Amino acid sequence: MVDRRHFIKKTAGSLAALGGLALLQRSGLAAATRTEASTIIERLPSKEALIKKTYRPPNYETPIHYFDTPFTPNNRFFVRYHNAVIPEVKTSEWRLRIGGDAARTPLELSLEQLRRDFEQVDIAALCLCSGNRRGAFQPPVPGIQWGSGAMGNALWRGVRLKDVLAGAGIDKSALEVSLAGADSGVHKTTPDFVKSLPLAKALDENTLIAFEMNGEPLPHWNGFPARLIIPGWTATYWIKHLTALNVISKPFDGYWMKTAYRIPKDRFPSGQFSSQETAADMPITEIVVNSLITSPADGQTLPNAKSIEINGVAWDGGNGIARVDVSTDGGSNWQQATLKQDYGRFSWRQWHWVFEPKRPGACRIMARATSHSGASQPLEPIPNPSGYHHNAVQKITLHLA
Amino acid sequence: MLRLLLLLSFFAASATAGESQIFLKDRPGKNQVVAQCAMCHSLDYITEHAPIPDRAGWEKTVAKMINSMGAPINDADKQIIIDYLAQNYGK
Numbered sequence: 001m002v003d004r005r006h007f008i009k010k011t012a013g014s015l016a017a018l019g020g021l022a023l024l025q026r027s028g029l030a031a032a033t034r035t036e037a038s039t040i041i042e043r044l045p046s047k048e049a050l051i052k053k054t055y056r057p058p059n060y061e062t063p064i065h066y067f068d069t070p071f072t073p074n075n076r077f078f079v080r081y082h083n084a085v086i087p088e089v090k091t092s093e094w095r096l097r098i099g100g101d102a103a104r105t106p107l108e109l110s111l112e113q114l115r116r117d118f119e120q121v122d123i124a125a126l127c128l129c130s131g132n133r134r135g136a137f138q139p140p141v142p143g144i145q146w147g148s149g150a151m152g153n154a155l156w157r158g159v160r161l162k163d164v165l166a167g168a169g170i171d172k173s174a175l176e177v178s179l180a181g182a183d184s185g186v187h188k189t190t191p192d193f194v195k196s197l198p199l200a201k202a203l204d205e206n207t208l209i210a211f212e213m214n215g216e217p218l219p220h221w222n223g224f225p226a227r228l229i230i231p232g233w234t235a236t237y238w239i240k241h242l243t244a245l246n247v248i249s250k251p252f253d254g255y256w257m258k259t260a261y262r263i264p265k266d267r268f269p270s271g272q273f274s275s276q277e278t279a280a281d282m283p284i285t286e287i288v289v290n291s292l293i294t295s296p297a298d299g300q301t302l303p304n305a306k307s308i309e310i311n312g313v314a315w316d317g318g319n320g321i322a323r324v325d326v327s328t329d330g331g332s333n334w335q336q337a338t339l340k341q342d343y344g345r346f347s348w349r350q351w352h353w354v355f356e357p358k359r360p361g362a363c364r365i366m367a368r369a370t371s372h373s374g375a376s377q378p379l380e381p382i383p384n385p386s387g388y389h390h391n392a393v394q395k396i397t398l399h400l401a
Numbered sequence: 402m403l404r405l406l407l408l409l410s411f412f413a414a415s416a417t418a419g420e421s422q423i424f425l426k427d428r429p430g431k432n433q434v435v436a437q438c439a440m441c442h443s444l445d446y447i448t449e450h451a452p453i454p455d456r457a458g459w460e461k462t463v464a465k466m467i468n469s470m471g472a473p474i475n476d477a478d479k480q481i482i483i484d485y486l487a488q489n490y491g492k
Contacts, residue, residue: 055443189471
């Protein structure tokens with residue numbers, strides 16, 4: 001499954017590095033206390049420069065000026081891990097194991113079998129971190145202080161999860177399907193990043209095991225050789241380097257379901273994942289309606305004499321975007337933007353709006369998306385303990401000169 | 402010297418050269434913080450959170466690392482780490 005030698009080398013290397021790191025921190029080098037720049041642009045192997053949030057586990061977001069194409073290029077796609085041991089999976093050794101107490105015939109598939117034995121399908125879908133824009137919550141909420149770039153839109157190719165599960169035979173006692181990948185913590189005591197899905201979502205025809213992204217094999221940092229695509233749900237379920245699926249008859253009770261990635265029930269719609277709900281809270285599931293102005297940049301100075309094109313993207317959890325309205329006067333008046341090509345209800349939708357500036361000075365631009373279900377963005381984000389679902393109407397300021 | 406070479410070879414292999422550029426404030430308790438916290442994650446997890454948690458917040462975070470994330474930190478080090486974080490990276 002995993003290149004063992006590489007794995008061991010990497011683990012041993014990281015342990016040796018700890019000694020070294022401690023040594024370096026104690027040495028004279030550490031005497032000059034550095035204040036970290038708020039934005040560090042770094043390059044992971046095979047990636048273009050992205051905004052570094054943390055080095056290890058690697059968490060990098062995409063600068064928003066890269067969101068100017070319908071599909072986010074693989075080498076600009078954001079990276080998000082919970083645990084630091086991330087083996088480079090060898091295709092020939094990779095196996096997907098399907099089992100669990102509610103699977104009748106456990107089975108194991110190679111990548112070749114996965115590609116050959118099931119119908120291949122394509123879907124355009126937005127991969128969006130639950131905590132995207134957490135850094136904009138006031139008061140601040142603990143967790144990675146993401147800007148707006150912990151997301152990306154891609155065309156995924158893979159096979160339906162329901163077809164693969166059918167091969168193992170689903171017992172009528174089945175309640176959830178648990179999902180695990182090859183990455184893990186440094187200590188054995190660290191909980192593996194394992195998630196689960198309600199059976200209905202696992203059997204949804206849009207839920208895929210993908211091995212291609214924008215016409216190329218998945219990049220290592222985005223889950224090579226295969227990952228889950230759960231269109232309309234936040235990326236916490238989109239397990240990378242997928243290795244195990246278990247069809248189970250009881251609610252999965254791991255840390256990443258029972259404790260993490262939960263939202264209060266009184267503030268968000270419930271009922272998507274009833275086997276994991278308590279009286280007070282529930283797992284985050286569907287993406288909420290949202291939009292982002294991708295150009296011009298906040299704070300930019302532009303000539304007052306020329307027309308200005310406002311560009312952006314809008315998305316939701318699968319109803320599709322009905323309209324985007326733009327205000328150029330701080331929210332008093334709104335005009336309907338033009339929506340660009342529709343790539344399907346799980347894809348984000350690009351939009352644009354051109355306006356003629358009337359007078360010099362500061363100009364407040366806002367954008368508000370409405371989905372086909374009629375849901376629209378609030379003016380303030382909905383507070384919640386972990387800082388998820390930030391979908392307040394965005395405001396940027398342009399200086400007209 | 403050998404340790405330093407191993408360190409650099411690790412960084413070359415995993416492309417986290419920038420990690421060696423994160424320096425925490427040189428105050429009492431830093432050695433324990435580096436030794437224990439950096440086993441599982443880079444120290445920018447601390448600087449990233451710097452202005453957010455107060456002492457109670459850092460207590461909660463360190464307890465989470467031990468109780469939920471399985472960090473093998475003894476009670477004496479736990480207290481030193483909480484004090485260091487609250488004094489140097491607290492609200």
